[in-house]
Amino acid sequence: xxxRCDRVRELAPGFVLGALDAADMAAVHQHLIGCRxxxxxxxxxxxxxxxxxxxxxxxxxxxxxxxxxxxxAQADLAAHPRSAEVAGSRVATIRRTIPAPxxxxxxxxxxxxxxxxxxxxxxxxxRSRRRRALAWTTRVAAAAAVVAVVAYGFGVIHEPGAGPSAxxxxxxxxxxxxxxxxxxxxxxxxxxLAVLKPSGHLYxxxxxxxxxxxxxxxxxxxxxxxxxxxxxxxxxxxxGDGSIQMDNVPRAASLWVQVCIxxxxxxxxxxxxxxxxxxxxx
Amino acid sequence: MGAPPPLDVNQEVAAEESEAExxxxxxxxxxxxxETLYDRHHAMAxxxxxxxxxxxxxxxxxxxxxxxxxxxxxxxxxxxxGSVRGWLLAIVRHRAIDTIRxxxxxxxxxxxxxxxxxxxxxxxxxxxxxxxxxxxxxIRVALEGLPSAxxxxxxxxxxxxxxxxxxxxxTGAPLGTVKSRMRLGLVALRRELLGVTDVIDARRST
Numbered sequence: 156x157x158x159r160c161d162r163v164r165e166l167a168p169g170f171v172l173g174a175l176d177a178a179d180m181a182a183v184h185q186h187l188i189g190c191r192x193x194x195x196x197x198x199x200x201x202x203x204x205x206x207x208x209x210x211x212x213x214x215x216x217x218x219x220x221x222x223x224x225x226x227x228a229q230a231d232l233a234a235h236p237r238s239a240e241v242a243g244s245r246v247a248t249i250r251r252t253i254p255a256p257x258x259x260x261x262x263x264x265x266x267x268x269x270x271x272x273x274x275x276x277x278x279x280x281x282r283s284r285r286r287r288a289l290a291w292t293t294r295v296a297a298a299a300a301v302v303a304v305v306a307y308g309f310g311v312i313h314e315p316g317a318g319p320s321a322x323x324x325x326x327x328x329x330x331x332x333x334x335x336x337x338x339x340x341x342x343x344x345x346x347x348l349a350v351l352k353p354s355g356h357l358y359x360x361x362x363x364x365x366x367x368x369x370x371x372x373x374x375x376x377x378x379x380x381x382x383x384x385x386x387x388x389x390x391x392x393x394x395g396d397g398s399i400q401m402d403n404v405p406r407a408a409s410l411w412v413q414v415c416i417x418x419x420x421x422x423x424x425x426x427x428x429x430x431x432x433x434x435x436x437x
Numbered sequence: 438m439g440a441p442p443p444l445d446v447n448q449e450v451a452a453e454e455s456e457a458e459x460x461x462x463x464x465x466x467x468x469x470x471x472e473t474l475y476d477r478h479h480a481m482a483x484x485x486x487x488x489x490x491x492x493x494x495x496x497x498x499x500x501x502x503x504x505x506x507x508x509x510x511x512x513x514x515x516x517x518x519g520s521v522r523g524w525l526l527a528i529v530r531h532r533a534i535d536t537i538r539x540x541x542x543x544x545x546x547x548x549x550x551x552x553x554x555x556x557x558x559x560x561x562x563x564x565x566x567x568x569x570x571x572x573x574x575x576i577r578v579a580l581e582g583l584p585s586a587x588x589x590x591x592x593x594x595x596x597x598x599x600x601x602x603x604x605x606x607x608t609g610a611p612l613g614t615v616k617s618r619m620r621l622g623l624v625a626l627r628r629e630l631l632g633v634t635d636v637i638d639a640r641r642s643t
Contacts, residue, residue: 168620174594174601198624207595210576213480224504237466272625336501
């Protein structure tokens with residue numbers, strides 16, 4: 156639907172408040188794309204909006220939220236390092252060369268060689284079984300996570316082109332990709348990121364996890380509609396990081412992702428405490 | 438205890454410049470920049486998310502996703518004209534309203550579910566012009582000074598995410614009346630808060 160400038164001015168109050176019907180919102184958007192009129196009324200009316208929020212009394216959220224935000228950002232940075240051009244503006248940093256995984260056929264062992272703090276620390280006996288849950292692309296992502304998170308811990312910049320970004324890491328900023336932060340639950344300090352690709356692949360990164368002992372594993376459960384299914388599982392060493400990839404994620408309006416610590420890898424439904432969770436709206 | 442020191446306008450400007458620098462750091466992937474921005478704005482972001490969603494758990498999710506959105510899109514901010522605070526609160530509001538709308542059955546969502554905040558919410562705000570001059574109490578007084586029907590129309594839209602048509606249904610007022618109240622209320626707020634009259638007033642009567 157094409158509308159004229161007069162109509163945009165008429166719709167301006169509802170537009171800046173996002174209170175128009177979908178068709179009118181779309182029509183105004185469409186008009187603004189090609190219109191030469193700067194439509195100052197939109198700026199003038201829209202300028203009031205920040206005041207509305209500021210009329211509220213600030214409310215202190217739970218302290219764990221800060222850790223969750225930072226952990227999610229770290230996970231995002233790990234999976235999608237910033238470009239050299241942007242990073243060039245950084246100040247006062249320490250640089251260190253980080254060994255790069257082989258481009259192409261990256262193995263989990265390559266990640267282990269990066270710094271000895273592999274996210275998924277597997278014994279030889281378990282490795283073959285776990286391969287179903289941890290595809291090679293996950294290992295690449297895991298390596299990326301380890302490099303970036305550990306690098307951050309040392310105040311080291313990820314060297315563009317020298318680390319996982321040079322390999323076949325995935326890009327989840329593409330069209331149709333949705334994500335959610337995983338917020339710590341109960342007394343946990345774990346937090347992370349769940350990313351759903353349009354292809355139906357789900358990637359989950361978590362850090363701040365307590366190390367697993369004995370047969371303990373962290374299991375990632377996905378609830379779509381009323382069905383809860385296992386997305387994958389992993390053990391954790393002192394580094395406290397973990398990740399999984401799930402293929403063929405069921406389609407649903409929303410996916411509730413929860414990370415639970417379970418007594419062993421044979422449980423078929425969540426039984427242990429949830430350490431982090433979040434909802435992806437598809 | 439003496440009187441509070443007079444407002445240093447240059448200090449306010451410097452603070453804004455500092456926020457712009459923080460955004461550049463965030464765009465470059467520096468976690469420290471995000472930490473500072475979080476420390477400055479998290480309480481207001483959470484208050485807004487909580488006001489809209491009314492559930493602490495949902496509000497936490499909204500705030501986390503909003504800061505993550507800021508983290509991932511900081512490079513786009515450099516081209517905007519508004520304050521970081523206004524930009525962040527626009528993201529929070531958008532995500533919070535998106536969340537509550539998704540919880541309603543049968544509601545058709547806007548197509549924008551990406552990281553990108555709708556254009557209506559990224560319009561340059563005038564926060565830097567008045568930062569420091571107005572506190573929350575003054576803003577509440579300005580809001581309360583509006584005729585109740587105008588304030589209600591604005592608050593239903595801003596805090597509850599209702600469309601004009603939904604507000605008309607809820608209040609029993611004709612749709613045209615709701616539109617008029619919304620316009621008059623926003624213009625009056627702008628006049629009250631900024632002491633300006635502008636093109637909007639002239640066009641309103643035509």
